[in-house]
Amino acid sequence: MDFRNAVELLEYCEVKNKSLSEAMLEREMTLFHLSQEKVWERMKHAYAIMKRATHLPLEKDLKSMGGLLGGEAKRLYKRYEEGKTVCGSLMAKAISYAVGVLEVNSSMGLIVAAPTAGSSGVIPGVLLAIQEEYALEDEVMVQALFNAGAVGYLITLNATVSGAEGGCQAEVGAASAMAAAALCELMGGSPRECLDAASTALTNILGLVCDPIAGLVEAPCQKRNAMGASNALISAEMTLSGIRHLIPFDETVEAMYKVGKSMPSELRETAMGGVAATPTACQLCKGIF
Structure with a gap:
């Protein structure tokens, strides 16, 4: 069982009455000849790493290799704890967690490059925030990761998630699309709505360049992960409100x-x-090197 584009994926989901996450789980089992338990355990392990990467910067003082990052997640989270956030609790936590993962990555800590290291904060930032907001079980979140994986797979297959090939729109844009689709499924959205949300998220970041200072995945990458997390939330909210995206996902x-x-x-x-x-x-580059 496999699908090469969103049209094939949606057709499979509609005929078999499956969610995107269920379709992706079946694909992984078929492609790699693994049991459902084995595939599930691998994704569960990935989610555990994501969770740790969001909380580590709130517990320890991390400093990036280039010295451009360090302490941003704590500052954001402190405003949330003090009730001063202008974003609301869900958004505040999502962006705090998203920037925190970039601190872990840039200090050579363990992260999940989903879909890339430079965009690794978006999905865990969004999923951890929504899990805490709605008191969701880990099993539900792991299921949502298969949904995100389906979207990421299609983007990788038919385009790129590489900043060197497609700019930051390909990295943070893809991560944002993956997170938006996963959010939609978590909140009861249909497979078509999940892909609509992903399309909206990609469109919102269309044209975003990749211009890392000193060539390091630190700045402005960290802030763009926060933007990507907020974009995913916005895109899912619009879709779940019944606002259709005019252009199909494949296009x-x-x-x-x-x-x-x-x-x-x-x-x-x-x-x-x-x-x-x-x-x-x-000047910063000269100071680093």
């Missing part, structure tokens, strides 16, 4: 890929354009 992915290919190399992870090429960024 949105194709558009993202074409936009990425049309970007000059300076805007695709080379640190030769965008904010990475500003005078201040160049």
Whole structure:
């Protein structure tokens, strides 16, 4: 059992009365010749790593290898704890957790590159926040990860999740789309609504460049993970409210890929354009190296 695009995935889900997560679980079992228990345990392990990566920056003082990050998650979370957040509890926790994972990554800690290291904060940030907000069990969250995996698989197969190939729209954009789809399923959305939310999330970040200061996955990557988490929440909320995305998922992915290919190399992870090429960024680069 396999699917090569969203049309095939939706057809399978509708004929078999399956969710996106169930379809992806079946694909993994078939493709790798593994039992459901084995596939589930692997995803459960990934979620455990995600959870640890969101909480570690709140417990310890982490410093990135390049010295550009450290302590941001604690600062954000403190505002939430003090009741000063302008975002509301769910959004405040989601962005705190998302930036925290980037602190773990940049300090050489253990993260899940889902879909990449540079966008690794989006999915755990969103899922941990929603789990706490609604007191959901871990098993429910692991199921949602299979949904996110289906979306990530389709983007990887038909486009890219690489910043060097498609800009940050491919990295944080893909992560945001994956998180939005997973959120939709968690909140009772249909497979079609999940893909609609993913399309909305991708469209919202279309054209975002990849311009890491000093070539490090630190800044502005960390703040873009926070933006990606909020984008996922927004996209899911709009979809669940009955607001349709006009462009089908497959076409949105194709558009993202074409936009990425049309970007000059300076805007695709080379640190030769965008904010990475500003005078201040160049000074920071000299200080690091």
